[in-house]
Amino acid sequence: MQAKTLYEKLFESHIVREEDGTYLIYIDRHLVHEVTSPQAFEGLRINHRSVWRSKSILAVPDHNVPTTDRSLGISDPISKIQVETLDENCKHFGLTQFPMNDSRQGIVHVIGPEQGSTLPGMTIVCGDSHTSTHGAFGALAMGIGTSEVEHVLATQCLILKKFKTMEVRVEGKLNKGITAKDIALALIGKIGTAGGTGYAIEFTGECIRSLSMEGRMTLCNMAIEAGARAGMVAVDDVTISYVENRPFSPKGEALEKAKAYWKTLHSDKDAKFDKVVMLNGSEILPQVTWGTSPEMVVSIEGMTPDPKNENDPSKRKSIEDALTYMGLEPNLPINQIKIDKIFIGSCTNSRIEDLREAANVIKGKKIAQNIKLALAVPGSGLVKLQAEKEGLDQIFIAAGFEWREPGCSMCLAMNADRLNPGERCASTSNRNFEGRQGQGGRTHLVSPSMAAAAGIYGHFVDIRSLS
Amino acid sequence: MNPFITHTGIVAPLDRANVDTDAIIPKQFLKSIKKTGFGPHLFDEWRYLDHGEPGMDLTQRKKNPEFVLNQTPYEKASILIARENFGCGSSREHAPWAIEDYGFRAILAPSFADIFFSNCFKNGLLPIVLSNETIDLLFKSIYANKGYTVTALKHLSKIITKKIHGYFKLERFFK
Numbered sequence: 001m002q003a004k005t006l007y008e009k010l011f012e013s014h015i016v017r018e019e020d021g022t023y024l025i026y027i028d029r030h031l032v033h034e035v036t037s038p039q040a041f042e043g044l045r046i047n048h049r050s051v052w053r054s055k056s057i058l059a060v061p062d063h064n065v066p067t068t069d070r071s072l073g074i075s076d077p078i079s080k081i082q083v084e085t086l087d088e089n090c091k092h093f094g095l096t097q098f099p100m101n102d103s104r105q106g107i108v109h110v111i112g113p114e115q116g117s118t119l120p121g122m123t124i125v126c127g128d129s130h131t132s133t134h135g136a137f138g139a140l141a142m143g144i145g146t147s148e149v150e151h152v153l154a155t156q157c158l159i160l161k162k163f164k165t166m167e168v169r170v171e172g173k174l175n176k177g178i179t180a181k182d183i184a185l186a187l188i189g190k191i192g193t194a195g196g197t198g199y200a201i202e203f204t205g206e207c208i209r210s211l212s213m214e215g216r217m218t219l220c221n222m223a224i225e226a227g228a229r230a231g232m233v234a235v236d237d238v239t240i241s242y243v244e245n246r247p248f249s250p251k252g253e254a255l256e257k258a259k260a261y262w263k264t265l266h267s268d269k270d271a272k273f274d275k276v277v278m279l280n281g282s283e284i285l286p287q288v289t290w291g292t293s294p295e296m297v298v299s300i301e302g303m304t305p306d307p308k309n310e311n312d313p314s315k316r317k318s319i320e321d322a323l324t325y326m327g328l329e330p331n332l333p334i335n336q337i338k339i340d341k342i343f344i345g346s347c348t349n350s351r352i353e354d355l356r357e358a359a360n361v362i363k364g365k366k367i368a369q370n371i372k373l374a375l376a377v378p379g380s381g382l383v384k385l386q387a388e389k390e391g392l393d394q395i396f397i398a399a400g401f402e403w404r405e406p407g408c409s410m411c412l413a414m415n416a417d418r419l420n421p422g423e424r425c426a427s428t429s430n431r432n433f434e435g436r437q438g439q440g441g442r443t444h445l446v447s448p449s450m451a452a453a454a455g456i457y458g459h460f461v462d463i464r465s466l467s
Numbered sequence: 468m469n470p471f472i473t474h475t476g477i478v479a480p481l482d483r484a485n486v487d488t489d490a491i492i493p494k495q496f497l498k499s500i501k502k503t504g505f506g507p508h509l510f511d512e513w514r515y516l517d518h519g520e521p522g523m524d525l526t527q528r529k530k531n532p533e534f535v536l537n538q539t540p541y542e543k544a545s546i547l548i549a550r551e552n553f554g555c556g557s558s559r560e561h562a563p564w565a566i567e568d569y570g571f572r573a574i575l576a577p578s579f580a581d582i583f584f585s586n587c588f589k590n591g592l593l594p595i596v597l598s599n600e601t602i603d604l605l606f607k608s609i610y611a612n613k614g615y616t617v618t619a620l621k622h623l624s625k626i627i628t629k630k631i632h633g634y635f636k637l638e639r640f641f642k
Contacts, residue, residue, distance in 0.1 A: 038500035143558035147589035
């Protein structure tokens with residue numbers, strides 16, 4: 001039998017029909033949130049169509065929800081309508097939803113795995129580019145547009161062409177303080193934000209195997225920032241022990257059968273990838289973005305670039321524009337950049353391990369005087385509860401952080417959490433685009449421990465230098 | 468949807484790489500539960516000098532004179548040209564909805580982000596991939612000739628200008 005990559009195994013096991021290189025693929029799990037679904041449900045209603053398999057759907061509001069006192073409701077009337085529209089659609093079509101005040105509510109990419117709704121071997125879609133997160137479980141997971149959301153709701157299928165395959169092999173051991181976020185940013189720095197366009201990435205190697213599920217999710221989450229619609233990691237014991245005993249995961253005999261199948265979900269030894277990228281984990285340093293694209297990244301030991309050193313006029317202009325927007329001079333050491341706000345959260349870094357990592361850095365310390373606001377936003381109600389059990393909330397609060405309710409929050413600032421023009425943020429989120437965290441806001445992407453350390457010192461510091 | 472067959476129009480030069488979906492349609496406008504009405508807020512943070520919110524009176528807003536779509540003759544443009552990786556970022560279909568609603572029919576670039584690219588075809592918008600050299604040549608021609616136009620023919624996968632007859636590759640999947 002021909003050796004296959006994990007992507008090929010997942011893709012081929014879901015083909016319903018093929019015609020001339022165009023495939024109809026069956027979708028196992030459909031995650032839904034309030035921003036990209038209303039027009040899809042409206043389409044169903046207009047065409048008098050129903051939902052094909054309502055049990056495949058898990059819905060949650062996350063983008064518009066306030067992270068402050070929920071008993072006050074949503075003050076923005078337009079956000080309120082969007083969240084209520086999801087409530088109505090879920091009721092009308094009979095879908096499982098964790099509404100805003102449910103203790104299990106959270107960011108869609110946090111609650112899927114947390115509930116065991118995300119399982120190995122599945123095809124998973126959501127009207128959200130960070131759906132790539134779920135590939136950490138040896139699943140084929142990708143973001144889709146609203147037209148495709150409607151198509152999947154109505155037919156449980158998606159029309160796709162095959163992606164090319166890319167292996168990102170990370171060997172070696174990570175140094176102390178280096179995390180999956182640093183691997184992701186180092187990779188994007190190396191291949192660029194379009195480096196993975198047209199590819200499905202599989203992360204392999206010793207370094208990846210040693211990552212927890214949380215770390216693997218962070219890495220796959222950022223695959224889209226490298227341009228790849230899907231990122232994935234092969235199933236191993238770490239995957240299986242995470243999945244077991246979750247509310248939606250199989251039990252008893254079904255679990256044993258599933259496990260036997262899940263163990264086949266890896267690339268065969270001789271499988272050929274269209275492209276291989278190698279990284280050495282032991283060489284990865286703490287990463288900080290300086291510009292307005294995730295590929296504009298250097299290590300904490302580096303400095304902002306000098307456009308004079310760039311010969312390509314288009315690239316030179318990109319660097320000049322980014323430095324101007326970010327309010328930074330060329331050749332400025334990264335550890336001299338002063339910060340106004342700290343954001344610990346988002347579907348990239350809001351899981352329990354991320355909060356533990358940040359809390360470990362700030363324990364017994366206080367945020368610097370120049371920090372106007374430091375937010376800790378857990379990824380879900382259950383993550384929040386677990387953190388509170390461990391006393392992490394008290395560590396954050398004692399350090400001067402605000403301990404908030406779960407949601408997307410200041411990753412994209414669709415709710416009230418945002419940067420004001422000119423404010424600079426050390427953020428554990430995924431995008432440093434212009435205006436992403438608020439018009440005129442300046443975002444530096446970092447790991448949770450690097451964000452926490454920047455909060456304590458008021459500027460970026462090398463996490464490795466802290467005891 | 469108004470399907471794309473053929474189109475001739477003025478090309479607006481947006482000389483930037485990595486034009487992301489947050490720039491195309493900022494998040495505050497994603498709160499709408501409709502598919503229409505996004506055009507007035509296309510590139511909102513670049514087009515206007517003040518902060519935009521849904522439902523604002525557009526006639527009262529101050530336009531940014533530096534932004535290409537606020538300059539003559541580009542306010543009449545119906546084709547957009549940009550650099551690499553156009554449409555990167557989120558899966559929001561609001562991005563092609565906004566571009567189409569504004570009045571653009573086609574986008575020329577050396578590369579597009581995957582999700583944005585496939586979202587375009589659902590909305591009668593044609594993303595055209597051309598080589599870096601061709602894109603460079605087109606930028607130069609646009610800067611040298613005011614009101615420079617391009618014709619795009621989808622069924623022939625062809626673009627025609629005064630000087631260039633170029634072909635682009637369009638997989639059968641997108642036809």
